[in-house]
Amino acid sequence: MKRAHRKAHARIWTVLGLLxxxxxxxxxxxxxxxxxDRPAVLIEAPVESSGEASQ
Known part of the structure; x- marks a missing residue:
């Protein structure tokens, strides 16, 4: 019984090690x-406009 178990264990680990x-x-x-082929897209911070950011 033990010898068959060892053989099965060795075969299973061998198969797993290969697969x-x-x-x-x-x-x-x-x-x-x-x-x-696509051009890179630059990610930039949003540009602040003078009228909206100063409020």
């Missing part, structure tokens, strides 16, 4: 990369 990294890298490979 988990493969699944991780497959997910990384399937991710969409951001589009590079």
């Amino acid at each position: 988990l990294p493969l699944a991780f890298f497959a997910i990384l490979a399937m991710r969409q990369s951001p589009p590079t």
